[in-house]
Amino acid sequence: MTVPPSSFEENSEPQATASPLTRIGEARWILVTAFCTACYAVIAFDVPVLSAAAGVAALTAVAALVPRRSSSRRVKLNAQREIRRMWPGTGMKVTVDALPTPCFVADGRGITRYVNAQAQAIYSGVKPGDPLSFSLRAPSLLEAFDRVCSTGGTERISWIEKVPTETWYEAHIAPIYMPGTGSQERIHSRPDFILVVIQDLTENRRLERMRTDFVANASHELRTPLASLTGFIETIQGPARNDPEAQDRFLAIMLDQAGRMRRLIDDILSLSRIELKAHVQPASVVDLSEIVRHTKDALTPLAVDLNVEIRIRVPEKPVRVKGDRDELIQVIENLIENALKYGSAGKYVDVSLEEQGEPDSAPSWLLSVSDYGEGISPEHLPRLTERFYRIDVESSRALKGTGLGLAIVKHILTRHRGRLDIESEPGKGATFKVKLPSLENSEGVPERA
Structure with a gap:
């Protein structure tokens, strides 16, 4: 997709003027009044028909050729608004580039209009002019995008991708209306642009899973060595209090059980760290x-x-x-x-x-x-x-x-x-x-x- 011409920039002045027929239509009541006045003058004051017709014709020519200021300005503003709807302005681009998460700006038809640097780094090959579905293929995300286009509301959805590794994402989808769009127009028309912000929740979800798994595994696997240690300690404090030989034997077993607990904890933590960055x-x-x-x-x-x-x-x-x-x-x-x-x-x-x-x-x-x-x-x-x-x-x-x-x-x-x-x-x-x-x-x- 080529870069839009300079006329698409936000501050450019489009060269738009009304046609002669449009100007005549806008001055129709003045021309009707002039025509009626000319007819009255011909009938009441015996003004020559050619002179009256010439006056009406001259007034019509002036209305057709000389632009009215209000009409020219209205046409120019409408043209500017349509051009702005065709492509995001500089202000919108600067704002999207400042966001720390991948962001897509698409129009109401689902065509990508702009992506920030974070989105380009994560979604290789994405470029303006392609359908948004080329880069974001999650069905729930595309369905939410269609709902935003049709209703003008905002959507927040999350989904999981299984390939190449399990990753969690959340997307916030919001409509963007250009300045000058009235409330009634917003209800009955598609948004000018749709902003899609993607957030990677994988690290947070993996941290939650790591904590849950550690508690579950620790409580299950550490119960046996802890029970052994507790039993031997009670034995040494009680029946084997004055038996050095039994104490040495029990202490050796306790050392072995403590080593097993250390190895379990080391392996559980190692596995959790690896799972935490499995998608990187x-x-x-x-x-x-x-x-x-x-x-x-x-x-x-x-x-x-x-x-x-x-x-x-x-x-x-x-x-x-x-x-x-x-x-x-x-x-x-x-x-x-x-x-x-x-x-x-x-x-x-x-x-x-x-x-x-x-x-x-x-x-x-x-x-x-x-x-x-x-x-x-x-x-x-x-x-x-x-x-x-x-x-x-x-x-x-x-x-x-x-x-x-x-x-x-x-x-x-x-x-x-x-x-x-x-x-x-x-x-x-x-x-x-x-x-x-x-x-x-x-x-x-x-x-x-």
């Missing part, structure tokens, strides 16, 4: 192969304690992906640590990183973590990423698991636009596959070392 895709570029090597070195002491060898196969060249380094380390640590703990019977954990480049899909990198332990039954696979889901509760607690590791992995990968696939058969180990978009599949990402 990371902007930095990291080397995935270096992260795999770093994680392998960090987990080598645990592997030695469990008598398991970690074998990695990654490219020598940097594998650049768009992501958060700390979160990707957390993903790989959780997967390798699970493989070490639950697949230690196989004595090996293999970690590989390879490029995926199928013709019908975007380029990506596939990270695989495989163990050769007991494997996982098929009925458990769909639920492994649920919070606090454990195949064997006792063995999970014995290995100091919280039941949140794979849930954290799932939410981190959602933020990174990645995917987690799990393959396993009983007795043949398990393979966890992480698919992440390659840097070539990311747009507008500034590279940095």
Whole structure:
């Protein structure tokens, strides 16, 4: 859509004049009076007909050619008003640009007339001249827009978008009438413009959910260790008051329960932080192969304690992906640590990183973590990423698991636009596959070392 000419600006003067027939129509009563006077003069005073006709003709010519000031001004004001309705004025644009939220200005037909910088940054490709439905596709929003156009009232609606992540939005839609529009005209005509203001409520809703989930999870998962601590404290204060051996044993169990509570709280808070920014895709570029090597070195002491060898196969060249380094380390640590703990019977954990480049899909990198332990039954696979889901509760607690590791992995990968696939058969180990978009599949990402 091209920029409107200067004549569309708010302070411009349109060159509009009334036609001769319009001027004659406006002076019709004067001309009728002159004609009647001429007829009376011809009949009563024997004035020559040609002279009377010449006088009426001259008066008609003057009325047709000489503009009346009131008529010219009224035509000019009407023309200015119509032009202003065609395009937002400078004052309206400056006001919309000053708002901190995405704003759209559309006309009564639903055509976008102006968008501020915030809307252009969030809704790429939006431009004046396109229908508003090209940028805002929520059915409830478009229905509310139609109601504002037909009734002239204001609307406030909210909706949820599920793709690529769950986000909440609220829109305030209000009519705009140009100065000079009377109350009766507002009732019977469409608004000159419609202002649509979009507000992202995702962070607020996620904070509410984080508080709710934390209370629910904490009350459920922390009840058992708290009960254990309370019982041992009462025992030490009572029957074991003078039994140093029993006290040492109970204190060791209490320390273990306190450590479990700390791990639970750390994982719950970590999961909540990740969920809070799940809709914000990371902007930095990291080397995935270096992260795999770093994680392998960090987990080598645990592997030695469990008598398991970690074998990695990654490219020598940097594998650049768009992501958060700390979160990707957390993903790989959780997967390798699970493989070490639950697949230690196989004595090996293999970690590989390879490029995926199928013709019908975007380029990506596939990270695989495989163990050769007991494997996982098929009925458990769909639920492994649920919070606090454990195949064997006792063995999970014995290995100091919280039941949140794979849930954290799932939410981190959602933020990174990645995917987690799990393959396993009983007795043949398990393979966890992480698919992440390659840097070539990311747009507008500034590279940095």
